[in-house]
Amino acid sequence: MSDVRIVEVGPRDGLQNEKQPIPTTTKLALIDKLGAVGLREIETTSFVSPRRIPQVADHTAVMKSLVRRPGVRYPVLTPNLRGYQNAREAGADCVAVFASASEAFSQKNIECSIEESFARFAPIFEHAAKDGVEVRGYVSCVVACPYEGPVAAEKVAVVAKRLLDAGCYEISLGDTIGVGTPATVELLLERVTKDVPVGKIAGHFHDTYGMAVANVYAAWRLGVRTFDASVGGLGGCPYAKGATGNLATEDLVYMLHDLGETTGVDLEGLVDVAAFMAKELGRPVQSRVGRALLAKRTS
Numbered sequence: 060m061s062d063v064r065i066v067e068v069g070p071r072d073g074l075q076n077e078k079q080p081i082p083t084t085t086k087l088a089l090i091d092k093l094g095a096v097g098l099r100e101i102e103t104t105s106f107v108s109p110r111r112i113p114q115v116a117d118h119t120a121v122m123k124s125l126v127r128r129p130g131v132r133y134p135v136l137t138p139n140l141r142g143y144q145n146a147r148e149a150g151a152d153c154v155a156v157f158a159s160a161s162e163a164f165s166q167k168n169i170e171c172s173i174e175e176s177f178a179r180f181a182p183i184f185e186h187a188a189k190d191g192v193e194v195r196g197y198v199s200c201v202v203a204c205p206y207e208g209p210v211a212a213e214k215v216a217v218v219a220k221r222l223l224d225a226g227c228y229e230i231s232l233g234d235t236i237g238v239g240t241p242a243t244v245e246l247l248l249e250r251v252t253k254d255v256p257v258g259k260i261a262g263h264f265h266d267t268y269g270m271a272v273a274n275v276y277a278a279w280r281l282g283v284r285t286f287d288a289s290v291g292g293l294g295g296c297p298y299a300k301g302a303t304g305n306l307a308t309e310d311l312v313y314m315l316h317d318l319g320e321t322t323g324v325d326l327e328g329l330v331d332v333a334a335f336m337a338k339e340l341g342r343p344v345q346s347r348v349g350r351a352l353l354a355k356r357t358s
């Protein structure tokens with residue numbers, strides 16, 4: 060038995076693409092419920108431009124009203140120093156910067172080149188080191204880019220290593236459009252782990268083609284022990300057209316428990332959280348495990 064860390068990204072990645080405004084109280088209820096079922100890292104919101112991502116316009120209210128559970132980390136996305144400072148004023152003590160392995164996606168998502176994105180991150184790292192704030196790093200488009208097509212593992216390794224050297228405690232590899240397969244994930248990890256220790260890597264697999272759980276298994280077999288997931292499989296990035304949500308947290312937990320891993324997450328309770336959020340959004344639970352376990356309860 061070993062431990063796998065799950066980074067729950069539902070309140071951020073899961074909701075950022077929702078068109079209807081979700082009340083701040085609902086977001087806070089979601090975050091609280093996720094903590095109650097045992098999730099220990101809950102990505103809460105983003106300190107980005109509300110013009111670009113209207114759903115996170117209430118980032119300050121979310122962070123200021125957050126009732127923190129002991130032992131739970133609540134990272135938030137910060138694209139630049141302004142975002143970092145706003146996040147700190149709102150009470151954030153863990154942030155994430157997000158880079159891309161594709162130039163085109165970097166331009167569309169954060170309106171600058173990869174090089175410029177590192178210049179924007181530099182003051183975040185400086186302040187974070189002084190403030191004792193931990194910084195997570197994301198690399199988007201690790202398999203392919205919605206604008207450029209396939210992305211070479213070499214490019215991913217370069218960006219991942221740069222984030223690590225800049226001070227990130229962990230690098231989350233994002234298959235933003237969910238086109239990866241176990242074969243591509245193996246090739247990717249083979250290359251990236253030459254520069255970044257496997258213990259510093261997290262898998263962030265969107266599930267557009269239904270491959271996310273298989274991709275986790277491939278990464279797990281190669282030693283990755285941290286995975287991002289989103290309750291109910293919510294999510295998508297507004298700048299990655301057609302991409303669906305992340306791997307559903309309940310699908311991940313179901314598989315990990317069967318592999319003998321400890322996650323600390325109560326699976327039935329997690330399915331209740333997926334059902335709560337699905338009801339709030341006015342649609343059925345999307346995840347396979349969620350639907351199966353809910354159906355079992357009524358049969």
Ligand code: HMG
Nearest residue numbers: 106107108111138141142168169170197199200233235296
């Ligand atoms: P920019 O245009 O380069 O920045 O945007 P700017 O300094 O020229 O400012 C432009 C506007 O943004 C101005 O407002 C600024 O005030 C405002 P306007 O005058 O137009 O109303 N602004 C800000 N507002 C609030 N907070 C800030 C901030 N900075 C500037 N921190 C910027 C650069 C990054 C801000 C913009 O492009 C942006 O907000 N993009 C949104 C990016 C985003 O949130 N994408 C989704 C998350 S990433 C993702 O989902 C992938 C991931 O899940 C991994 C994966 O799946 O691959 C992480």
Ligand code: MG
Nearest residue numbers: 072233235296
């Ligand atoms: Mg994502």
